[in-house]
Amino acid sequence: MENQIQITLPDGSIRTFPKGASGLDIARSISEGLARNVLAAEVNGEVWDASRPIEADSSVKLLTWNDTxxxxxxxxxxxxxxxxxxxxxxxxxxxxxxxxxxxxxxxxxxxxxxxxxxxxxxxxxxxxxxxxxxxxxxxxxxxxxxxxxxxxxxxxxxxxxxxxxxxxxxxxxxxxxxxxxxxxxxxxxxxxxxxxxxxxxxxxxxxxxxxxxxxxxxxxxxxxxxxxxxxxxxVHLLEEAKKRDHRKLGRELELFTFSERVGQGLPLWLPKGTALRERLENFLRRAQIRAGYSPVVTPHIGSKQLYVTSGHYEKYGKDSFQPIHTPDEDEEFLLKPMNCPHHCEIYRSKPRSYRDLPVRFAEFGTVYRYEQSGELHGLTRVRGFTQDDAHIFCRPDQVEEEFMKVIDLVLYVFKVLGFNDYMAQVSLRSKEDRSKYIGTEENWDKAEQAIINSAKEKGLPTVIEYGEAAFYGPKLDFMVKDALGRKWQLGTIQVDYNLPERFELEYTGADNKKYRPVMIHRAPFGSLERFIAILIESTAGNFPLWLSPEQLAVLPISEKYTDYANEIFLLLQEDDLRGYVDHRDEKIGKKIRDAEVAKTPFMLIVGDKEQADGTVSVRKKGEGDLGSMPIGQFIALAKEEINKNLLKF
Known part of the structure; x- marks a missing residue:
């Protein structure tokens, strides 16, 4: 038997091979078809040549084009x-x-x-x-x-x-x-x-x-x-991606811009982009309040000591933190690169009891991180961005339940916005280099197991990646495929035993003793800038009706019908429908084409017949003419579409 080795395959089966057998030999023992497609072999977690001899008992996974x-x-x-x-x-x-x-x-x-x-x-x-x-x-x-x-x-x-x-x-x-x-x-x-x-x-x-x-x-x-x-x-997908480039569409749809005078990597949100951004914020804000979150607001700057205490300053280095110059040379302030230390201080602002937990703080907080100018890319890589950040402070016995509730919230966001193809990545510590992480082995083990258990309980499709954890704790990252099949990291949940320790956070237990809470970091969008960029490219700018900056355009056939068009528009505004009246002295064909190019979901055309009948002639982008209808009927139609897409949490 000393010339034999035991090979454990991914399905758990164990096969015996001569010592020195290769991944290709193992593949041939299964089928010639598999052997023709094997590119490499993963041996005990390390990728080897498929022809390299295996000299000892090993776990082996045969890798094809379908494996990363x-x-x-x-x-x-x-x-x-x-x-x-x-x-x-x-x-x-x-x-x-x-x-x-x-x-x-x-x-x-x-x-x-x-x-x-x-x-x-x-x-x-x-x-x-x-x-x-x-x-x-x-x-x-x-x-x-x-x-x-x-x-x-x-x-x-x-x-x-x-x-x-x-x-x-x-x-x-x-x-x-x-x-x-x-x-x-x-x-x-x-x-x-x-x-x-x-x-x-x-x-x-x-x-x-x-x-x-x-x-x-x-x-x-x-x-x-x-x-x-x-x-x-x-190549076809690349051509399609060029058409969907969020920088191109952001400019054409008048969503955002950049200015050298303001500074590289600092987006300026135009009125339409601001409307889109606010809709997203309000959507998540409502869901968070129903889930028991309390909104908070923190400053755009913080004392250097805040980030020294959290460990971020030591780990990321001074080059990642931008100083704020003040008249007092003894004061050191930095632009806020993350929100979590501020939220720790909010937790510390008053005594907490075990009955108070969990405490959930949520903030759309803008943070600033220095990126090299060559790495900046539209909204996906910027120097100032807004995180849909929240931090949950809970008892150790509440961690898994709270983690699963956050998973529910993330999946709700994905479902409403049409991101239905996703994989959850369990990001753990590196197996070899533990020097870059803070905290005890015991706490890391507990945090990692909580994530694995929660993902399993929710039935999430997961993959484990070692070395991808944050320096203070493991995390669950959601990898989403867009309409072109491209993968993006959207949404993250992290379990953290370390910041509560560093900030000396406490709660009083039922036995009147002091205990440390556990902290859960989460951001379903990740950052609004990056999320919107991905949303633009995935939808090609054809946003769902509830999210569209301009949901409709009222198009009078001529100046003669301007007053009626304005009356219609006021009725629409009263029902919280957004849009504009096209008052330009242009032919109706051009007005329709321009509204189509602007990706406006509905066009309401008004002329002599519509004014006489008290109706509007409705066109829907991508579907064409829906016929004439009373304004009340159109409002009901629009509301039905909004409610169909904007599911309640």
């Missing part, structure tokens, strides 16, 4: 294929790093005097596919450090030499496919034949090691697929 880690391995291998193509086409090219990213991969390269441009794209794509068709095997070779140095000294690649100097001897590996060898720890797919479609997406500049004092390299972004059809579908 399988896709990452495919794209990492594709980066090597890109490098091989570049070396064949541009002799003397030097290579930096070439990782897989969420949307494919890139490679940072030094092409000397050659300026890589779109004219090179097709040539490189064709060369990649030519090499891929050779089905070149990716071969892993352990290499002593000195030998690795000599190899790249001979090749004249100073970037690889710079990388090698930080590596530990005995842990360096090369990967070779065809005539190309690269410094890499892997893993890789079995051979290049899996790669059937390739596209260069973009080219940009990138300083070596991210240091502006170093040379600017050429960063080539690309993507590959196992089928041409999948690449075609991906």
């Amino acid at each position: 880690s399988g896709k990452a391995t495919f794209w990492h291998s594709s980066a090597h294929l890109l490098a091989e193509a570049l070396e064949a086409l541009y002799p003397g090219v030097k290579f930096g790093i070439g990782p897989a990213i969420e949307t494919g991969f890139y490679y940072d390269v030094d092409l000397g005097d050659h300026k890589f441009s779109q004219e090179d794209f097709k040539k490189v794509e064709d060369k990649m596919l030519e090499l891929a068709r050779k089905k070149e095997v990716f071969t892993r070779t352990p290499v002593p450090k000195q030998e690795a140095i000599e190899y790249f000294e001979k090749k004249g690649d100073e970037y690889k030499l710079d990388l090698i100097k930080d590596l530990e001897d005995g842990k360096i590996t090369f990967y070779t496919q065809g005539d190309f060898t690269d410094l890499c720890r892997g893993p890789h797919i079995p051979d290049t034949g899996f790669i059937k479609a390739a596209k260069i997406m973009n080219v940009a500049g990138a300083y070596w090691r991210g240091n502006e004092n170093n040379k600017m390299l050429t960063r080539i972004y690309a993507v590959t697929f196992p089928k041409q059809k999948e690449l075609d579908e991906y």
